[in-house]
Amino acid sequence: MAKLRYGMVGGGPGAFIGEAHRKAISLDATAELVAGCFSRNHEKCLAQGEILGIAPQRCYPDYREMARAEAAREDGISFVVVVTPNNTHYEICKAFLEAGIHVACDKPLVTTVSEAEELERLAKDKGLLFMVTYTYTGHVTMKFMRDLIRGGEIGTVRTVMAEYPQGWLYKENDWGGKQGEWRCDPAQSGRVNCLGDLGTHVENAVATVTGLKIKRVLAKMDVVVPGRKLDDNDQILVEYEGGATGINWTSQFAIGCDNSLRLRIYGSKGSLLWFQETPEEVTLIREDGIPNIIKRGYGAVTPGAAKYGRLPSGHTEGWLEAMGNLYDSFAACVQAKNQGSFMEDMIDYPTIEEGVNGLKYVEACLKSNEKGNIWVSL
Numbered sequence: 052m053a054k055l056r057y058g059m060v061g062g063g064p065g066a067f068i069g070e071a072h073r074k075a076i077s078l079d080a081t082a083e084l085v086a087g088c089f090s091r092n093h094e095k096c097l098a099q100g101e102i103l104g105i106a107p108q109r110c111y112p113d114y115r116e117m118a119r120a121e122a123a124r125e126d127g128i129s130f131v132v133v134v135t136p137n138n139t140h141y142e143i144c145k146a147f148l149e150a151g152i153h154v155a156c157d158k159p160l161v162t163t164v165s166e167a168e169e170l171e172r173l174a175k176d177k178g179l180l181f182m183v184t185y186t187y188t189g190h191v192t193m194k195f196m197r198d199l200i201r202g203g204e205i206g207t208v209r210t211v212m213a214e215y216p217q218g219w220l221y222k223e224n225d226w227g228g229k230q231g232e233w234r235c236d237p238a239q240s241g242r243v244n245c246l247g248d249l250g251t252h253v254e255n256a257v258a259t260v261t262g263l264k265i266k267r268v269l270a271k272m273d274v275v276v277p278g279r280k281l282d283d284n285d286q287i288l289v290e291y292e293g294g295a296t297g298i299n300w301t302s303q304f305a306i307g308c309d310n311s312l313r314l315r316i317y318g319s320k321g322s323l324l325w326f327q328e329t330p331e332e333v334t335l336i337r338e339d340g341i342p343n344i345i346k347r348g349y350g351a352v353t354p355g356a357a358k359y360g361r362l363p364s365g366h367t368e369g370w371l372e373a374m375g376n377l378y379d380s381f382a383a384c385v386q387a388k389n390q391g392s393f394m395e396d397m398i399d400y401p402t403i404e405e406g407v408n409g410l411k412y413v414e415a416c417l418k419s420n421e422k423g424n425i426w427v428s429l
């Protein structure tokens with residue numbers, strides 16, 4: 052497969068997730084970074100570009116100019132990676148879609164359902180691909196659990212306990228540096244903090260693995276640490292179509308928790324347990340009650356999931372590889388689009404539809420909370 056060319060908006064000096072995307076894409080060398088608007092500050096953008104070996108004329112002072120210029124070049128980018136704070140995603144994604152460029156944007160997709168649906172329509176009208184990088188769904192073990200549930204291994208899913216607590220923002224007057232400051236600021240984060248940052252991961256992880264669709268939610272969203280303006284602890288009761296239920300908990304002040312995304316899925320014939328901090332293991336418990344720990348790299352893992360592994364068992368794979376797996380599928384789809392051989396069933400990454408669902412979940416939870424913790428349908 053010939054290497055694709057891609058660009059990035061965000062991911063400047065000291066930024067978090069942009070560097071992770073660059074490393075993840077480089078794992079399988081499917082695409083080469085050739086352009087960027089890494090920061091609103093052009094000097095910082097040029098400095099980042101120099102470190103990354105990008106030609107100065109392709110380090111743009113503004114993302115709109117980048118979209119226009121790259122679309123006009125014969126050797127322009129095939130896709131753009133958007134890794135800026137949440138409130139900027141909509142305008143940036145729109146500019147690249149309008150220029151005819153495929154988009155990979157980090158979550159949460161945007162800050163309102165109407166913006167999300169507008170981007171979805173635009174991508175569809177233009178025939179462009181749009182990935183939303185819910186990183187955790189790229190883990191081999193997540194794909195394996197999805198296959199097990201589809202194959203009926205635990206029967207009908209009855210209830211799902213899902214949580215993603217973090218502890219980094221537990222302290223009063225400590226805003227968690229550059230990354231925490233914008234997340235806690237309504238002007239940059241939108242109407243939610245914790246629910247957008249972590250809750251959308253939980254919603255997407257459950258949906259991806261179980262295939263369940265949320266019917267309605269009852270949300271208790273709290274602002275706990277003194278001085279915060281947005282939610283930092285969310286407890287959501289969920290009812291799924293078909294009658295399954297669940298509880299989603301996210302927090303930013305749970306001392307001792309780092310990226311503790313955990314799923315416990317209970318079905319009519321068995322249970323599945325998964326913890327993102329030990330992402331190479333799935334615990335499957337059948338009706339005999341015996342816990343079976345199945346590790347990535349072993350023959351028990353379904354072929355559709357196992358194919359994403361890069362190393363033999365015991366050589367640990369993790370979060371960067373999960374992100375790389377999303378890009379493997381996305382890059383293959385972009386290549387196929389370029390060659391005219393794309394088919395919908397090639398997609399094995401989170402699409403814009405999932406980004407829209409994330410915003411629908413957020414808006415329903417906000418409404419439930421504002422109206423006194425009532426049930427709200429999605």
Ligand SMILES: NC(=O)c1ccc[n+]([C@@H]2O[C@H](COP(=O)([O-])OP(=O)(O)OC[C@H]3O[C@@H](n4cnc5c(N)ncnc54)[C@H](O)[C@@H]3O)[C@@H](O)[C@H]2O)c1
Nearest residue numbers: 061062063066067068088089090091134135137157158186
């Ligand atoms: N998938 C995941 O697991 C995951 C993890 C962390 C963050 N995220 C998401 O990634 C996004 C970025 O988060 P982060 O923690 O990397 O933030 P960050 O503050 O570390 O980095 C943001 C970068 O965007 C740049 N930027 C801001 N506005 C810009 C603009 N208009 N044009 C060009 N550059 C601009 C900043 O200069 C900075 O370099 C957020 O949407 C966040 O929710 C996802």
